[in-house]
Amino acid sequence: MALDRKDLAILAELTTNARASHTELANKVGLSSTALARRQKALEDEGFIQAYQAALDLAQFGLTTTVLVRIALESQSDEALKAFEAEVVKCPSVVRCFLMSGTDDYILIVLARDIQDFERIHRTELSRLPRVARVQSSFALREVVNRAVPTVVFSEAKR
Amino acid sequence: MALDRKDLAILAELTTNARASHTELANKVGLSSTALARRQKALEDEGFIQAYQAALDLAQFGLTTTVLVRIALESQSDEALKAFEAEVVKCPSVVRCFLMSGTDDYILIVLARDIQDFERIHRTELSRLPRVARVQSSFALREVVNRAVPTVVFSEAKR
DNA sequence: CCAGGATGCGTGTCGGTGTGCCCAAGGAGA
DNA sequence: TCTCCTTGGGCACACCGACACGCATCCTGG
The missing domain is CATH 1.10.10.10 (Winged helix-like DNA-binding domain superfamily/Winged helix DNA-binding domain)
Incomplete structure (x- = not known):
């Protein structure tokens, strides 16, 4: 169509x-x-x-801190991936999780109230994920662009 | 409240x-x-x-490929950041852009039709961004979690 | 016991939504 | 060229429902 x-x-x-x-x-x-x-x-x-x-204003809920988390697993076996993914979907602070090509196996986007809260999330949610070999976190200092839909969608004028 | x-x-x-x-x-x-x-x-x-x-189904528009792009600038001067950000908001395929702590200056999330299309985006959108020193792209093989709102918001039952 | 806030019911009005019908434009085929 | 058919648009209408009020009630805390 x-x-x-x-x-x-x-x-x-x-x-x-x-x-x-x-x-x-x-x-x-x-x-x-x-x-x-x-x-x-x-x-x-x-x-x-x-x-x-x-669309909720997450800042109103105190979730002002965005963290990108890179996670490498101990093994990339199908069983390890399944076990990890089954648990990561239960993490309440995770909003996105990509299975990646390249060295990092997974990249998560985590929302926290602040850095202390992320420490708690790291302890109670992330460190309990199975088969994890390495976790590396980077904090977002600012969100420059946040679109639900890329503008390219609306510029493809046909007919 | x-x-x-x-x-x-x-x-x-x-x-x-x-x-x-x-x-x-x-x-x-x-x-x-x-x-x-x-x-x-x-x-x-x-x-x-x-x-x-x-919420649009972006797959219906052919946008099935998600790419995470790490960008380091030549300098972290205020002027360089401003110049970069002023241009990145115009990129039609970029849906998210974070200014990051750590070694990578910016992380973008880009939506493409496929890998060939990303090559085009890289050529026509990303490589034209000012003050860029290094661009590193990783492809998302699969999206494990995609939530607009973390479930933690709804579990904070008070009163 | 009282006061304030929140709830629930009832009602009326307004607007949205869905349907049937007709019209215009364009394409295909004879 | 004429006609048929399809596709999409607009108009009118009717119905159902949403929404906003006023008021009585309840519950809770002081």
């Missing part, structure tokens, strides 16, 4: 205003509410829109 | 169903629609809820 620029405009708007009504969106995109409703439903049915979700 | 577990339940639900109605939420949380509306509005007004946004 090919998306034209009106579809992209709808998506761009919904990534900002997920609760916008049909008429509201229709005005911004330049369609009638009927046509917009059809397109929006199609975008949902075809899976372009996965969900509508509220 | 202290959040009780009903507030957290509301937030947890809204991070999944941002378009849920008051009555729908009220049933799940165990409140009347009136009480729920008041609480939800308070959560919005106090900034706990930043926005309601549609």
Whole structure:
């Protein structure tokens, strides 16, 4: 299914205003509410829109510290990977975990209240992960870019 | 402002169903629609809820490849950082950029269609960034965890 | 015992949403 | 060239539901 620029405009708007009504969106995109409703439903049915979700201000919850954690395992056997992954998904402070190519096996993004809190997370969550050989942490001093969707998605205007 | 577990339940639900109605939420949380509306509005007004946004399935757009890029600058002068950051925010394929402590100055998360596409991005976006001394890329083989909100937020039950 | 905050119910109004229908444009085929 | 068909858009309408109020009630803490 090919998306034209009106579809992209709808998506761009919904990534900002997920609760916008049909008429509201229709005005911004330049369609009638009927046509917009059809397109929006199609975008949902075809899976372009996965969900509508509220974005929380994590700083309001005290989570102001982002830490990138590199983890190397003792072995890269299938069993070791499975054991590690089964546990890492349970870590409450981990928001992202990538299995990486290269020397580091996994890279995690961890959110903490501050450096002391990260020490606690390191002790109670990370150090309990199985099969870990080495853990290396780097603190993010600042977040320069934080986008849910790369802007390249909305600039691919077809039709 | 202290959040009780009903507030957290509301937030947890809204991070999944941002378009849920008051009555729908009220049933799940165990409140009347009136009480729920008041609480939800308070959560919005106090900034706990930043926005309601549609989550797009980036795989549907062909963006199946995640790359972590480490960038070291020629100098860490304030001017060099500013110049770099002013340009990196314009890169259409970059979704995240952290200023880091440690040896690497910046870590970017880049989304590409595939490895060939990343070569293009490297050529047209990354290599044009100013003051860059070294670029090192690692490909994510798999995404083990991807959460917008750490689960620790919802488990902090007070009151 | 009292006061304040939060809850729940009921109600009315407003708006969103879905449907049926018609219209316009474009393409295919005879 | 004419016609048929498809695709997408817009209009009108009706219905259901969401949302916002007012008020009574409850619970808790002082």
